[in-house]
Amino acid sequence: MRLGVSAGGIGEIMLGILETDYLVVGTGAAGMAFTDTLLSHSDATVTLVDRRHAPGGHWIDAYPFVRLHQPSAFYGVSSVPLGGGTVECSGVNAGFHEQAGADELSAYYTQVLDRHFMPTGRVRHLPCSDHAIGADGRHFVTSRLTGVVQEVRVRRKWVDTGYLEGRIPATSPPPFEVAEGVRCVAAGDVARVTEPPERVVIIGSGKTALDTSVWLLTQGVPASNIQWIRPREAWWLNRRFHQPAEGLPAFFAGVGLQLKAMAHATSVDDVFARLEAEGFFLRVDPTVAPEMCRGAMISETELALLRQIGNVVRHGHVRRIERDRIMFDDRSIPTSPGTLHVNCAAVGLARPPLRPIFEPDRVTLQPLFWGFACYPFALLGVVEATIADTDAKNRLCPPIHYWDAPRDYLTAYLALLAHERARAGHPSVVAWAKGTRLNPLSGLGAHRDHPLVAQTWDIAKQYGAAAAANLVKLLQ
Numbered sequence: 028m029r030l031g032v033s034a035g036g037i038g039e040i041m042l043g044i045l046e047t048d049y050l051v052v053g054t055g056a057a058g059m060a061f062t063d064t065l066l067s068h069s070d071a072t073v074t075l076v077d078r079r080h081a082p083g084g085h086w087i088d089a090y091p092f093v094r095l096h097q098p099s100a101f102y103g104v105s106s107v108p109l110g111g112g113t114v115e116c117s118g119v120n121a122g123f124h125e126q127a128g129a130d131e132l133s134a135y136y137t138q139v140l141d142r143h144f145m146p147t148g149r150v151r152h153l154p155c156s157d158h159a160i161g162a163d164g165r166h167f168v169t170s171r172l173t174g175v176v177q178e179v180r181v182r183r184k185w186v187d188t189g190y191l192e193g194r195i196p197a198t199s200p201p202p203f204e205v206a207e208g209v210r211c212v213a214a215g216d217v218a219r220v221t222e223p224p225e226r227v228v229i230i231g232s233g234k235t236a237l238d239t240s241v242w243l244l245t246q247g248v249p250a251s252n253i254q255w256i257r258p259r260e261a262w263w264l265n266r267r268f269h270q271p272a273e274g275l276p277a278f279f280a281g282v283g284l285q286l287k288a289m290a291h292a293t294s295v296d297d298v299f300a301r302l303e304a305e306g307f308f309l310r311v312d313p314t315v316a317p318e319m320c321r322g323a324m325i326s327e328t329e330l331a332l333l334r335q336i337g338n339v340v341r342h343g344h345v346r347r348i349e350r351d352r353i354m355f356d357d358r359s360i361p362t363s364p365g366t367l368h369v370n371c372a373a374v375g376l377a378r379p380p381l382r383p384i385f386e387p388d389r390v391t392l393q394p395l396f397w398g399f400a401c402y403p404f405a406l407l408g409v410v411e412a413t414i415a416d417t418d419a420k421n422r423l424c425p426p427i428h429y430w431d432a433p434r435d436y437l438t439a440y441l442a443l444l445a446h447e448r449a450r451a452g453h454p455s456v457v458a459w460a461k462g463t464r465l466n467p468l469s470g471l472g473a474h475r476d477h478p479l480v481a482q483t484w485d486i487a488k489q490y491g492a493a494a495a496a497n498l499v500k501l502l503q
């Protein structure tokens with residue numbers, strides 16, 4: 028155990044000086060996935076800091092009916108499975124593999140910390156604590172409970188997992204003004220209303236708005252009582268193509284469909300049109316061109332439910348809600364004091380300027396390629412532990428922005444194709460990627476004789492290079 032505490036303070040509230048190899052700031056999904064592979068690929072000590080009281084990041088404060096949009100099988104940390112591999116037998120995801128909800132994710136991350144990280148003897152956890160860097164570059168952690176400040180001396184690197192920290196409605200004010208007397212709640216609070224509203228107005232275009240709408244409809248709220256203010260239309264990925272285990276051949280077939288569409292398309296929109304025709308991409312309103320693609324997935328049952336909501340408002344962003352009017356930039360629509368307005372409008376994922384992921388004294392977690400969130404962050408832990416040269420690490424792992432618009436999806440997909448090629452030069456990373464459950468295609472070997480798999484290998488050979496070359500052209 029090399030986690031040291033030495034005496035000596037610089038002020039009344041300074042308790043001591045902690046020493047650690049890595050200081051990981053943030054115990055959300057990203058920090059936990061990175062720490063897990065760092066621990067398993069090195070003998071480093073790690074100090075974990077988070078202002079929240081428990082690991083799990085935004086899931087700790089998420090709305091009660093939130094679930095992963097992807098299967099649990101591909102989420103979490105590499106070394107600890109999430110969920111039991113069951114298939115849902117009822118509800119909007121009947122027939123699909125389980126997707127953990129917020130409670131299960133919170134319990135999972137606590138278990139990862141208590142039963143897997145702490146027993147290594149190399150991990151220290153500082154919850155309810157804020158991290159800050161002093162003008163002289165020293166790291167300080169302040170307890171929110173005691174006010175005690177501790178200096179953390181970092182022998183190797185600090186790991187910034189908060190660089191992309193998004194905002195969720197539960198922990199940030201609405202991005203519009205709300206006049207006194209207006210019934211307006213964050214998404215989660217819609218599950219806690221005590222008086223039935225006259226009608227409900229959902230505000231937002233993303234996954235929170237989608238989840239809230241689906242949840243209300245499945246609770247029996249009539250679609251005619253819901254108005255959906257949807258500034259942008261979105262492309263959603265069809266859940267059917269993103270299943271583990273017996274669903275992997277269809278998953279791989281989806282890869283083939285994408286490569287073929289990307290190789291032949293004449294524009295960014297044409298890629299999506301071709302994939303919509305295959306049922307790979309879905310949109311709620313087929314008459315409106317989507318301006319958004321955040322990569323979330325839905326089932327066709329959810330899609331059918333969402334299409335029941337006919338009262339859709341497309342006047343841009345809400346600026347203010349009065350007791351009887353909802354104001355946009357250039358117009359307003361009526362509302363009423365008995366209406367419940369549900370804020371689903373926070374920016375889930377941040378898009379600050381890119382910076383190198385690996386620096387001599389710092390790792391800044393950012394996405395690398397299209398895919399489920401935890402896989403690239405776990406991969407970065409392997410890269411940090413097994414590749415010595417900073418330039419080589421950065422060449423293998425150039426960061427990209429989180430996807431927001433349709434073309435961002437294609438940029439991220441191109442990065443995925445480039446990364447697959449670059450990874451071949453790093454055997455330790457290849458070996459890990461082949462074995463981790465976080466990489467959906469790591470399980471494909473078990474299905475090599477499936478006709479869809481054989482067929483897709485042929486498609487990949489035929490169209491892989493052409494898809495990459497055409498994407499470069501389409502994205503110019």
Ligand SMILES: Cc1cc2nc3c(=O)[nH]c(=O)nc-3n(C[C@H](O)[C@H](O)[C@H](O)COP(=O)(O)OP(=O)(O)OC[C@H]3O[C@@H](n4cnc5c(N)ncnc54)[C@H](O)[C@@H]3O)c2cc1C
Nearest residue numbers: 053055056057077078084085095096097157158189399400
């Ligand atoms: C509703 C919703 C559903 C989603 N579903 C999926 C899904 O199904 N699949 C998927 O792949 N992704 C999903 N995502 C994306 C999701 O953002 C990631 O999966 C992941 O949870 C993000 O983890 P994170 O660690 O990057 O961020 P966070 O969960 O935000 O964690 C960052 C942590 O860092 C801490 N922190 C930051 N700065 C400091 C500081 N200075 N001092 C102390 N602590 C600090 C914060 O307190 C926080 O706990 C979803 C996102 C949302 C909002």
